[in-house]
Amino acid sequence: MAILQQGNTSSMPAKEFLTFVLGDETYALDIMTVKEIRGYEPATKIANAPSYIKGVINLRGDIVPIVDLRIKFDIGEATYNEWTIVIMLNVRDRVVGIVVDGVSDVMNLEAEEIKPAPEFGVAFDSRYLHGLAALEDQMVIIVDIEELISSDEIGVFESA
Amino acid sequence: MDNLSQYNEVFFEEAQEHLETMETLLLAYDIDAPDMEELNSVFRAAHSIKGGSDIFGFKALTGLTHVMENMLDSARNNELILTTDLITVLLETTDVLKNILSCYREESEIDWEIIEASKARLGATLQEVTGSGERVDALLEEDGEDQGFGFFDNNDDEDEEDQGFGFFEEDFDVVKDSTNEEDVGFGFFDENIGESNETPSEDENIGYGFFNDEPQVETPAQGNIKISLPTDQSTTPKILANKTAPSKTSETKSEASSIRVETNKIDKLVNLVGELVITQSMLNLIGSEVHESIADKMQSALIELERNTREIQEAVMSVRMLPISFVFNRFPRLVRDLSTKLEKKINLVIEGGNTEIDKNLVEKISDPLLHLIRNSVDHGIEMPSKRMEVNKDETGIVKLSAAQRGGEIVITIADDGAGLNRERIIEKALEKEISLPEPLSDNAVWQLIFEAGFSTAAEVTDVSGRGVGMDVVRRNIESLGGRIDITSAAGIGTVFTISLPLTLAILDGMTVEASDQVFIIPLVNIVESIQPIAEQIKRIKGKQLLWVREEYWPLIDIGKTLGGNTTATNLETGIVVLVETSKQRFGLVIDSLLGQQQVVIKNLERHYRRVEGIAGATIMGDGSVALILDVDSMTQFIQLNL
Known part of the structure; x- marks a missing residue:
């Protein structure tokens, strides 16, 4: 990512991002971390877990935790129906599912199109942001999903 | 070297296996009736480690195995008789080799002093046994390249002690001359019987008496026969070598029929099969709701699927199973060392080593068993003098056995020692302020030794007695989903029975x-x-x-x-x-x-x-x-x- 930001774009192919919606905001994450996208299914609750960790589900034999980002960042409404989407992510050799309001599109972004994020104004701490990009006249917030999911703040991983 | 380094792991594993083979065989080695085939296997193992380590540049291993290999070589050529002392030294050398191996593996510093010390020890012991300084120097001499053969050449030149080879050829000629038969070995014996009848008393060594009678045999040959013992033995390995040829090929065959697979690949397979079983049962549910014309077809296909799934599941689970001898084989060494240290005579009997157990369990059961065996050797078996007093055989028996009973693996460690001392355990428990169970049945008393901080050994030895062992043993076994029971009778012995689930999964x-x-x-x-x-x-x-x-x-x-x-x-x-x-x-x-x-x-x-x-x-x-x-x-x- 560091290389991308240095702006060596001529030789660098555009990176693909998956955009998703939380509340009114559109976010994007590196598509290479996405394992699959599936519908929400009730998870098995886990004792003493924070409310945004919905529990664990069975993903083809693996027991995988589900994190509801809407609850975690208090955006949107945490309703669960047949349109509720879970993005299964591959992060640091683990699989974690995140619940979002919807998945919208896959977009190509050149490194130079990503502008530095302001220190405020988004639900996420700027540590977990790569920057902002414009998609038509909409602003897309690019999330460093690997950093976010493995952070102590989410607490899915054992803190080192 | 970088190209080679990817094979390092394979070498480490193989070397580890070779070292374990060496240890097992050396332990089983009977000084009174040496098995040449076993000695050959030990030699081959040492040779493989030497060769491999040389290729990969693990010089510390090469140097030490070289000395060891030479020693083993003289042993299998009967130029050196292995004594208990020598075997102990060889075992210690395998320990050093294991250390070096793990040093290389962990890429840590290698302690060259230990290696040199170990080499010197090998040399010193050898010198004591052979009394021949020259030979030892030859053994210790490090030539880097092809010492094995250099050594042989030397021998040929020396010609004074090593009649083995020089003489052997002559011997061959002699026999051929005398019998004119192709099947030298047997022809020779047949005739021998006939003729030896005539000259039974002439020579104590009947077999060679035959030579004396033989007109063609010339005086120099007879001179050789006079020092006939080494010859007698040097023929043995030759014949054996012929015999071993077929068994060697069968060994290579079995090597080729197995492959190394990373455990996580197997784990993944096990997971996927578990998933398959669930999908299959879901399909079964759906299938039972089908009422159309295809219902029958569907049912029979589902039954087929169910059977196949079950078979796949069994097959996959069996891949994870290992014979428990993987663990058991470590213990003869332990018992040998401990009994020497404690000056006790102990015979370790192992039964049911073929019992299969989940791979993950194999690793985790090793420590508890180690504790229990140490315990039996240290506390269970009495000193030889005491055993004699109570009319027991001087040699104590520790029996380690494993068997599958239903869905469980039962491992027992039985000793024919003094048994647990009920009074002392109660006394000790009171002293340690461990609350006594009610009612105070024998069984309840025995369970007390698993309490934390409990140890009845009068003094702490470095073998056992720190009182940390037994409670850890029980905890470990319980964490594997198993349990441990004790039966004991004063003067007769103690039996620890461990029941474990077949698989951790x-x-x-x-x-x-x-x-x-x-x-x-x-x-x-x-x-x-x-x-x-x-x-x-x-x-x-x-x-x-x-x-x-x-x-x-x-x-x-x-x-x-x-x-x-x-x-x-x-x-x-x-x-x-x-x-x-x-x-x-x-x-x-x-x-x-x-x-x-x-x-x-x-x-x-x-x-x-x-x-x-x-x-x-x-x-x-x-x-x-x-x-x-x-x-x-x-x-x-x-x-x-x-």
Whole structure:
């Protein structure tokens, strides 16, 4: 990512991002971390877990935790129906599912199109942001999903 | 070297195996009746390590194995008779080699001093035995390249002591001349019998007496025959070598028929098969709802699928199974070393080494067994003098056996020693302020030795007696879902019986429901399940206790502690499962019992983190996830609750 930001774009192919919606905001994450996208299914609750960790589900034999980002960042409404989407992510050799309001599109972004994020104004701490990009006249917030999911703040991983 | 380094791991594993083979064979080596085939195997193992380490540039290994190899070579050529001392030194050398190997593996500093010391030791022992300084120098001389053969050449030139080869050829000629038969060996013997009848008393060495009679044999040959013992022996390996040829090829065959597979690949396979089983049972459910014309076809296809799935599951599970001899083979060495140190005479008998056990269990059962065997050797078996006094054989027997009984593996460690001392255990328990169980049955007394901090050894030896062993043993075994029992009789001996589940991946559990969620309680922990009546419920400081069987049982509300319920389950409508751990007994409050079933244990920490009170998760028949309770770690909830 560091290389991308240095702006060596001529030789660098555009990176693909998956955009998703939380509340009114559109976010994007590196598509290479996405394992699959599936519908929400009730998870098995886990004792003493924070409310945004919905529990664990069975993903083809693996027991995988589900994190509801809407609850975690208090955006949107945490309703669960047949349109509720879970993005299964591959992060640091683990699989974690995140619940979002919807998945919208896959977009190509050149490194130079990503502008530095302001220190405020988004639900996420700027540590977990790569920057902002414009998609038509909409602003897309690019999330460093690997950093976010493995952070102590989410607490899915054992803190080192 | 970089190209080679990818093979390092393979070399390490092979070298490790070779070292283990060497150790096993050296331990089994009978000084009085040496088995040349075994000696050859030891030599081959040493040679392989030497060759491999040379290629990969692990010079420390090359140097030491070289000296060892030369020593073994002279031994198999009968130029050197292996004594107990020599075998001990060889065993110590394998230990040093193991250390070096792990140094290379961990890429840590290599202690060259130890290697040199070990080389010197080999040399010194050799010198003592052979008394020939020249030979030792030849052995110790490090030539880097092809010492094995250089050594032989030397021998040929020396010609004074090593009649082995020079003479051997002559011998051959002689025989050929005399018999004119192709089948030299046997022709020679046949004739020998006939002629030796005529000259039985002439020479003590009948076989060679035959030579004396032989007219063609010339005087120099006779001179050789006079020093006939080495010849006699040098023919033996030759014949054996011929015999070993076929068995060698069969060995190579078996090597080629197995491959090394990373364990995580197998684990993945096991997981996928578990998933397949669930999908299959889901299909079965759907299939039973089909009513159209295809229903019959569907049913028979589903039955076929079910059978295939089951077979795949069995086959995959069997891949993970290893013979328990992987663990057992480490112990002859341990017993040999310990008995030497303690000046006891002990014979370790191993039975049922072929019993198969889950690979993960193999690794985890090793330490507890080590403790128990040490214990039997140190505390169980008496000193030889004492054994003689009580009319027992001077040599004590420690018997290690394994067998499969139903869904369990039963490992027993039995000794014919003094047995446990009931009075001393009670005395010790009082001294350590361990509360005595009621009633004080033998069995209850024996269980006391598993209490933390308990040790009856009068003094702490470096073999055992620190009192940390036995409670760790029990904890380890229980963490594997197993249990340990003791039977003991004064003067006759002690038997430790360990029962383990066949595999770590499967657990017998009771499925229960609390706060609309399914939990699994391991069956090993369950004492009984009851529906409490009002009179049994007592309160202390606002907390509920259950009065069952003259005992107060603290209660843990599963729905509240694990299920996220905010209100406590009503005890009078709920069910209490009484459970027992090594530390404590308590009751688990649940809504209802669902049934008993075997579940496949899945790790929760693979993608999530450790959760207090939860041992893992499993996937139920409908594809949903259920949590398996870790009853041992739940005791902490009691302290929080009370």
